Amino acid sequence: MGTDCSVxxxxxxxxxxxxxxLACLALVLAPLPSLRAFADASSAPATxxxxxxxxxxxxxxxxxxxxxxxDACPAMPTAPCTVTxxxxxxxxxxxxxxxxxxxxxxxxxxxxxxxxxxxxxxxxLSTLMQSFAITALVTVLWWFIGYSLAFTPGSTPYLGxxxxxxMNGALSLADxxxxxxxxLAPTIPEVVYSMFQxxxxxxxxxxxxxxxxxxxxxxxxxxxxxIWSLVVYAPIAHWVWEPSGWLAAKGVLDFAGGTVVHINAxxxxxxxxxxxxxxxxxGKEPMAPHNVAFTVIGASLxxxxxxxxNAGSEVAADGRAGMAMTxxxxxxxxxxxxxxxxxxxxxxxxxxxxxxxxxxxxxxAITPAxxxxxxxxxxxxxxxxxxxxxxxxxxxxxxLGYDDSLDAFGVHCIGGIxxxxxxxxxxxxxxxxxxxxxxxxxxxxxxxxxxxxxxSLIILKVIDMTIGLRVTPxxxxxxxxxxxxxxxxx
Amino acid sequence: MKLITATIKPFKLDEVRSAxxxxxxxxxxxxxxKGFGRQRGHTEIYRGAEYTVDFVPKxxxxxxxxxxxxxxxxxxxxxxxxxxxxxxxxxxxxxMHRAYRIRTGETDDGAL
Numbered sequence: 369m370g371t372d373c374s375v376x377x378x379x380x381x382x383x384x385x386x387x388x389x390l391a392c393l394a395l396v397l398a399p400l401p402s403l404r405a406f407a408d409a410s411s412a413p414a415t416x417x418x419x420x421x422x423x424x425x426x427x428x429x430x431x432x433x434x435x436x437x438x439d440a441c442p443a444m445p446t447a448p449c450t451v452t453x454x455x456x457x458x459x460x461x462x463x464x465x466x467x468x469x470x471x472x473x474x475x476x477x478x479x480x481x482x483x484x485x486x487x488x489x490x491x492x493l494s495t496l497m498q499s500f501a502i503t504a505l506v507t508v509l510w511w512f513i514g515y516s517l518a519f520t521p522g523s524t525p526y527l528g529x530x531x532x533x534x535m536n537g538a539l540s541l542a543d544x545x546x547x548x549x550x551x552l553a554p555t556i557p558e559v560v561y562s563m564f565q566x567x568x569x570x571x572x573x574x575x576x577x578x579x580x581x582x583x584x585x586x587x588x589x590x591x592x593x594x595i596w597s598l599v600v601y602a603p604i605a606h607w608v609w610e611p612s613g614w615l616a617a618k619g620v621l622d623f624a625g626g627t628v629v630h631i632n633a634x635x636x637x638x639x640x641x642x643x644x645x646x647x648x649x650x651g652k653e654p655m656a657p658h659n660v661a662f663t664v665i666g667a668s669l670x671x672x673x674x675x676x677x678n679a680g681s682e683v684a685a686d687g688r689a690g691m692a693m694t695x696x697x698x699x700x701x702x703x704x705x706x707x708x709x710x711x712x713x714x715x716x717x718x719x720x721x722x723x724x725x726x727x728x729x730x731x732x733a734i735t736p737a738x739x740x741x742x743x744x745x746x747x748x749x750x751x752x753x754x755x756x757x758x759x760x761x762x763x764x765x766x767x768l769g770y771d772d773s774l775d776a777f778g779v780h781c782i783g784g785i786x787x788x789x790x791x792x793x794x795x796x797x798x799x800x801x802x803x804x805x806x807x808x809x810x811x812x813x814x815x816x817x818x819x820x821x822x823x824s825l826i827i828l829k830v831i832d833m834t835i836g837l838r839v840t841p842x843x844x845x846x847x848x849x850x851x852x853x854x855x856x857x858x
Numbered sequence: 859m860k861l862i863t864a865t866i867k868p869f870k871l872d873e874v875r876s877a878x879x880x881x882x883x884x885x886x887x888x889x890x891x892k893g894f895g896r897q898r899g900h901t902e903i904y905r906g907a908e909y910t911v912d913f914v915p916k917x918x919x920x921x922x923x924x925x926x927x928x929x930x931x932x933x934x935x936x937x938x939x940x941x942x943x944x945x946x947x948x949x950x951x952x953x954m955h956r957a958y959r960i961r962t963g964e965t966d967d968g969a970l
Contacts (some may be wrong), residue, residue: 657904
């Protein structure tokens with residue numbers, strides 16, 4: 369396992385200085401292509417062109433390219449394209465601007481506190497740091513290439529193209545009064561859609577942190593999450609949500625990310641738990657949460673923010689968003705109660721950590737179903753998730769012997785699988801216009817589990833062989849706050 | 859001089875303090891401690907992981923008194939801190955060699 373992580377030739381100061389310099393250089397040089405592109409006023413992946421007259425501007429006669437509506441949206445767009453501003457729906461846009469903020473809040477500080485409260489006090493800051501740093505890192509990578517890889521059509525059904533690298537071409541133009549939109553959200557500006565999707569790309573790796581809490585090197589974590597977000601998250605998002613993606617083409621339904629986010633993060637979490645090994649003293653020493661109050665605050669922020677996650681995935685302010693909100697609320701409540709009662713009966717007392725965990729399990733399970741099911745189905749989804757995740761979070765790891773510290777696998781992967789499969793069983797064709805079967809959903813579940821698990825292991829192995837994954841035993845004993853970040857909470 | 863160390867149930871602190879002040883004891887130091895004697899601890903459960911916590915929170919008082927005050931002080935503490943249930947605590951009395959008041963430099967009885 370990855371315990372021999374002490375000094376090697378890549379951990380020296382010189383290497384860090386060089387890496388930092390390279391990163392800064394890349395960031396500085398990066399916008400140059402987009403500056404050129406802006407001057408040309410050409411944007412990206414055009415398909416057919418029926419030209420709405422984006423009138424050529426009069427005043428500045430830049431002899432170069434006229435404002436070309438070459439990428440004006442066709443009737444059924446299959447790639448980002450341009451619309452006139454009157455096609456942008458202000459209600460939808462207002463809602464999506466809000467949803468982005470809600471989902472971002474789910475990570476910082478929702479997930480940060482949810483996890484932070486569950487670790488020992490000596491590791492709380494390092495746990496918060498993980499969520500915060502991932503937010504920043506994934507944002508930059510998304511702008512750089514992540515968005516393009518996930519949400520533009522590519523030459524294969526497995527990965528998008530590079531047309532939106534540096535988010536090149538996604539913008540509004542004052543002169544022509546046009547705005548680019550994503551083919552997946554044609555009534556809102558493309559940048560709003562991109563940023564909304566970014567918040568999903570952020571929370572997914574942040575969820576994985578729950579599995580390796582209290583023992584992973586910060587540098588190794590940054591490398592892992594950076595690579596993972598491009599090599600695992602972007603492709604899987606593409607497979608499921610991009611209409612030309614192979615799972616979408618198969619008819620796999622995932623409204624808001626049960627597969628793309630939760631199964632994906634959960635199985636990656638299992639990979640990290642297995643690769644890093646158990647915490648020192650696991651099973652013998654007390655490792656009780658140091659502040660369950662934090663965890664409850666975090667869970668509450670997750671619950672509230674999740675309306676951006678699920679109802680926002682409708683990318684419109686309409687009845688279906690309202691129904692997504694409704695089933696989310698009901699399923700979550702059902703799951704919270706289910707876990708609470710299960711624990712009360714089996715363990716003797718209903719714990720607040722339990723009810724909060726139950727709520728999260730319900731949120732996870734309803735996620736893929738939220739645009740496709742009706743309230744009665746959502747109660748069932750919630751109850752099943754609450755009970756099954758109670759068992760998987762409390763017993764599974766004891767039985768199978770791995771240290772999935774904060775149950776990223778036990779709650780998110782298992783909850784995600786429940787949600788994905790029940791979506792197939794409970795989708796209402798009459799209400800949603802979509803249909804699926806449990807068998808179809810299994811394609812999504814299975815391919816994510818396999819690809820995610822294998823790729824995560826590979827990335828982890830590579831990092832382990834170069835800089836090492838795990839902190840030293842002394843650092844682990846001392847606590848990551850002091851050892852890795854030079855800070856502590858009294 | 860005597861140093862009286864009393865480990866008591868935390869909610870009894872106010873009563874004990876009042877009893878000692880009534881006696882004329884001029885000051886004390888209080889610390890939060892954990893301990894157990896015959897009193898059993900409790901069990902916590904977090905997501906199915908059970909933790910048996912043996913240690914029970916207690917409050918420890920330290921009072922320095924002149925020799926002749928020792929008995930009355932101990933009596934007062936015993937009376938105020940007793941509930942009759944297991945876990946009431948213990949009082950230790952030790953000989954104290956020296957005492958100093960930092961501000962003035964007074965020693966021994968003058969420091970108490």
